[in-house]
Structure formats: structure tokens, C-alpha cells
Amino acid sequence: MTAEFTRGAQEQGQGATEPGTRRLMALRAFRAAARLLAPLCLGLAGGLALVASGMEAAARGWPWAALAGMALWFMQLLAGRALRQARAGGGVGPSRLTPAGGATDLALPAVVSAFPDPCVAVDRRGVVLAISAPALRLFPHLVIGRPMSFALRAPEFVEALEAVLNGGPGRTVLVTQRVPVERSFEIATAPLEADRRRGALVVLRDLTDQLRVAQMRVDFIANASHELRTPLATVLGFIETLQGPARNDAVARERFLTIMRDQSLRMKRLIDDLLSLSRIEGRAHHAPSAPVDLVDVARQITGALRPMATDAGVDIRLAAPAEPVIVPGDRDELLRVVENLVENAVKYGDGGKRVAITVTTRAAPDEPRREGAAKPEAGGEDAGQAASAAPSEAVIEVRDFGAGIPAEHVPRLTERFYRVDAQASRGKGGSGLGLAIVKHIVNRHRGRLHVESVPGEGATFRVVLPLADASHAG
Ligand SMILES: Nc1ncnc2c1ncn2[C@@H]1O[C@H](COP(=O)(O)OP(=O)(O)O)[C@@H](O)[C@H]1O
Ligand SMILES: [Mg+2]
Numbered sequence: 001m002t003a004e005f006t007r008g009a010q011e012q013g014q015g016a017t018e019p020g021t022r023r024l025m026a027l028r029a030f031r032a033a034a035r036l037l038a039p040l041c042l043g044l045a046g047g048l049a050l051v052a053s054g055m056e057a058a059a060r061g062w063p064w065a066a067l068a069g070m071a072l073w074f075m076q077l078l079a080g081r082a083l084r085q086a087r088a089g090g091g092v093g094p095s096r097l098t099p100a101g102g103a104t105d106l107a108l109p110a111v112v113s114a115f116p117d118p119c120v121a122v123d124r125r126g127v128v129l130a131i132s133a134p135a136l137r138l139f140p141h142l143v144i145g146r147p148m149s150f151a152l153r154a155p156e157f158v159e160a161l162e163a164v165l166n167g168g169p170g171r172t173v174l175v176t177q178r179v180p181v182e183r184s185f186e187i188a189t190a191p192l193e194a195d196r197r198r199g200a201l202v203v204l205r206d207l208t209d210q211l212r213v214a215q216m217r218v219d220f221i222a223n224a225s226h227e228l229r230t231p232l233a234t235v236l237g238f239i240e241t242l243q244g245p246a247r248n249d250a251v252a253r254e255r256f257l258t259i260m261r262d263q264s265l266r267m268k269r270l271i272d273d274l275l276s277l278s279r280i281e282g283r284a285h286h287a288p289s290a291p292v293d294l295v296d297v298a299r300q301i302t303g304a305l306r307p308m309a310t311d312a313g314v315d316i317r318l319a320a321p322a323e324p325v326i327v328p329g330d331r332d333e334l335l336r337v338v339e340n341l342v343e344n345a346v347k348y349g350d351g352g353k354r355v356a357i358t359v360t361t362r363a364a365p366d367e368p369r370r371e372g373a374a375k376p377e378a379g380g381e382d383a384g385q386a387a388s389a390a391p392s393e394a395v396i397e398v399r400d401f402g403a404g405i406p407a408e409h410v411p412r413l414t415e416r417f418y419r420v421d422a423q424a425s426r427g428k429g430g431s432g433l434g435l436a437i438v439k440h441i442v443n444r445h446r447g448r449l450h451v452e453s454v455p456g457e458g459a460t461f462r463v464v465l466p467l468a469d470a471s472h473a474g
Pocket of ligand 2: 430432434435
């Protein structure tokens with residue numbers, strides 16, 4: 001049997017079972033010696049008896065040899081019995097408790113250690129006898145020879161364990177720990193029995209991730225419903241007004257219809273974003289492979305968003321190499337990435353009055369680093385590659401010089417519906433899903449998204465994608 005041990009569990013396990021093992025070995029050695037010596041003594045006694053008539057000294061010695069032989073024979077019988085009892089669990093130590101009705105030959109620590117799930121065996125006092133490696137990873141404070149409740153103090157668990165150790169049936173409890181980080185466990189306790197000894201087997205299941213995903217799903221549905229309900233309520237309100245008090249007011253009708261159209265467009269945008277998100281998630285495991293020119297993608301978005309930027313008083317500049325920068329990808333998805341980033345830079349960084357987009361290539365950071373030179377879109381020279389190593393990554397960077405993002409918000413920006421200022425985002429027509437979509441697309445392209453921001457100085461969103469050649473080579 002192979003068993004997974006961590007160094008700690010193994011050492012602790014050896015420490016706890018050593019006295020029992022030593023006694024077993026001593027019993028075995030004694031029985032073997034007695035088995036060997038008893039026939040020798042008895043044979044000697046017989047031989048001496050035969051020559052007793054002729055030799056007086058031998059005649060005096062044979063009864064002693066016979067007595068010693070018989071005593072040794074008897075003692076090896078006793079040792080054999082003790083050994084059988086010891087193997088069956090009759091008193092060498094607590095580690096020979098076995099699951100009720102189970103095989104008695106395997107030592108409990110070996111069984112528990114081989115368990116692929118987090119699992120702990122305790123004796124009748126709740127003291128730890130054996131720990132599986134996954135259990136030790138979950139609860140590094142578990143120590144063989146110390147009460148399990150020292151490492152897991154949740155009252156629900158302590159109570160359930162006591163009940164089982166006092167003869168009750170096995171129980172399953174849900175336990176949530178708040179420190180150092182919130183974690184939830186399902187803990188099953190089952191009785192262990194051997195002869196009249198009792199202990200318990202504790203099997204732990206970490207539910208933290210499962211519960212987090214469930215909570216995220218609930219939050220997502222609540223958020224999406226809320227985002228849809230607000231514009232829908234506005235539209236319904238105006239419909240009622242138009243059917244009632246404003247029925248014959250032509251000016252109000254025009255104004256209300258404009259608002260209703262804007263709100264309907266907002267709902268449409270949200271539904272479109274939700275659908276794209278679920279589509280991208282559904283394809284997350286298939287990396288797209290069509291050759292896409294990032295320079296062309298950046299150029300197309302810069303052109304498309306320039307009117308919107310000009311309206312906001314923002315100047316957009318693109319710096320990109322003259323030659324194409326080809327990445328394996330999905331062109332429509334990469335257009336959405338750059339569109340979202342540039343749109344955000346214009347919307348939220350408008351105070352800086354300018355947005356800089358750059359496309360570059362470089363060697364991966366663990367290789368000698370080298371930036372491929374980007375050049376301004378209009379005119380200018382391509383400065384070429386500065387170093388000798390072939391570039392393996394494409395980088396597209398969108399930088400604004402506006403208010404920036406406070407540090408505490410940066411790690412959460414790609415969460416669905418997360419906004420620094422919800423009011424401002426809604427006011428600017430945002431769904432709160434843009435960066436979540438960007439993150440999913442970048443992940444699907446096996447790329448990375450970096451966000452840097454110094455409040456007051458602006459924000460930089462950087463997307464790093466593997467270059468076509470590098471990915472073919474890899
Ligand atoms: N360039 C930026 N400067 C400042 N804040 C930004 C920038 N880009 C994104 N944000 C913040 O991140 C939030 C999430 O962005 P996003 O997911 O695109 O949603 P939306 O644009 O619909 O609000 C925005 O609401 C905004 O608060
Ligand atoms: Mg956005």
C-alpha cells in the first residue's frame with residue numbers, strides 16, 4: 001500500500017506508535033528465542049538422562065535441563081498468546097483502534113494516512129492518533145498526541161465529537177471559521193471500535209470554494225436583476241404617464257420617448273454584455289487561433305472612438321509599429337477588449353484630456369527584456385527591435401491621465417458589476433461588465449491583464465498576449 005505522508009505527519013506518527021511497536025518486536029524476539037532454546041534444553045535433558053546411569057554429574061544435571069526446557073516451552077506459548085492479543089488490539093496502544101467491523105490487521109495510522117481526503121482518527125479522549133496529509137494541510141496545528149479540539153475549536157464540532165465518543169451515532173456538522181480567513185467545512189464524525197475501546201474517525205470537507213461560487217451566482221443574479229429593473233421601471237413609468245396625464249402633450253411625448261429609448265438601449269447593452277460574457281465563458285477552454293493583427297485592431301478602435309473622445313474633449317493617440325503584430329486570437333473579441341479599455345479611458349479619465357494607446361512586442365519577462373519600438377500612428381519611423389532575443393509577447397497598453405483609481409479598488413475592477421462609482425458609471429451608460437468581459441477574453445487568449453494607477457495621475461491598462469510565432473513554437 002502506498003500512503004501519502006507529509007514529513008510532519010510521518011514523524012509525529014512514528015513518535016506516537018513507537019512504544020507499541022517496540023513491545024511487539026520484543027515479544028516476537030522473545031518467542032523466537034524461547035522456541036529455539038526449549039527443544040535444545042529438553043534434548044539435553046533426555047541425553048543427560050540416558051547417560052545418567054554411568055555418570056553421576058550428568059545424573060544430577062538432567063532434571064534441571066528438563067525443567068528449564070519445559071519452562072522455556074511454556075513461556076514461548078505465553079509469548080505467542082500475548083502477540084496474538086496485541087495484534088488483535090488488546091492493549092498495546094491506542095493506535096490499534098480500527099473502524100467498527102473493519103479489518104484488524106492494518107495499523108490505523110497507515111489507513112488514515114493513505115486516505116485521499118482530509119481525515120483524522122482520535123481516541124476516546126479526543127486525542128489525535130493519526131492524520132492524513134490533506135488534513136494536515138488544512139489544519140497545520142493538528143498534532144498527534146494532542147486533543148483535536150486544540151486545532152478545531154468550533155463548538156458544533158466539539159459537541160458532535162463528544163457525542164460520538166460517548167457512544168452516540170456518527171454526525172455531520174457544518175462549521176465556519178472566521179479567522180485568519182473565512183473558511184467553511186463539512187465535518188463527519190464516525191465511531192471507531194476495537195474490543196471495548198472507542199475512538200472516532202473525523203472526515204473533513206472544505207466547502208469554502210463551493211460556497212463562494214454559490215454566493216457569487218446569487219449575487220450575480222441579484223445584481224443583473226437590479227440593473228435591469230431600474231431602467232425597466234423608468235420605461236414603465238413613462239408609458240403610464242403617456243397613457244394618462246401626458247396623453248395629449250406632444251412636447252412631453254417626444255421628451256419621454258427619448259428617455260424611454262435611452263433606457264431601453266441601456267437594457268439592451270446590459271443584455272448584450274451578459275450574453276457576451278456567457279458566450280466567452282462557455283468557450284474559455286478553447287484558445288482562439290486565427291491570426292489577428294493587433295496594430296490593425298488598435299487602429300480600428302482608435303478611429304471608431306475618436307468622435308466620442310473629441311466630444312468629451314479627449315485627444316486619442318496611437319503608437320504602433322509599422323509592421324503587423326500578429327497574435328493567435330479572435331478578432332471580434334480583441335476588438336471588444338481594446339474598445340472597452342479605450343472607452344473607459346475616455347469616460348473615466350476625461351479629466352486628463354488625452355489617452356495614449358501603444359502596441360509593442362517584447363521578449364517574455366524571464367527572458368532578457370526588450371521593448372519593440374512603437375511609433376506614432378501618423379508618420380514617424382519604426383525604431384526596430386533593440387535586442388537580439390526574438391520577441392514572444394505582444395503588449396497593448398491604454399493609458400489615461402485622469403483621476404486614476406484608488407489602490408483598494410484595483411484588484412476588484414474585473415468583478416462583474418464592480419464599479420468605483422456606481423452612479424458615475426450608470427450615468428455614463430456603463431453596464432459594469434466591461435472589464436469582466438476584458439478579463440475573460442484575455443484569459444481565453446492565454447494572456448494577462450495588468451492595471452496600474454496612481455490616483456490623480458491616471459490609469460494604465462496593459463494586455464499581454466503571446467505572439468503567433470511564440471505560440472506555434474510552444
Ligand atoms: N481608466 C479608468 N479610470 C478610472 N476608473 C476606471 C477606468 N477604467 C475603469 N474604471 C472603473 O472601473 C469600473 C468598471 O469598469 P467596467 O467594467 O468597464 O464597467 P463600466 O465601464 O460599465 O462602469 C468603472 O465603473 C470605473 O469605476
Ligand atoms: Mg466599461
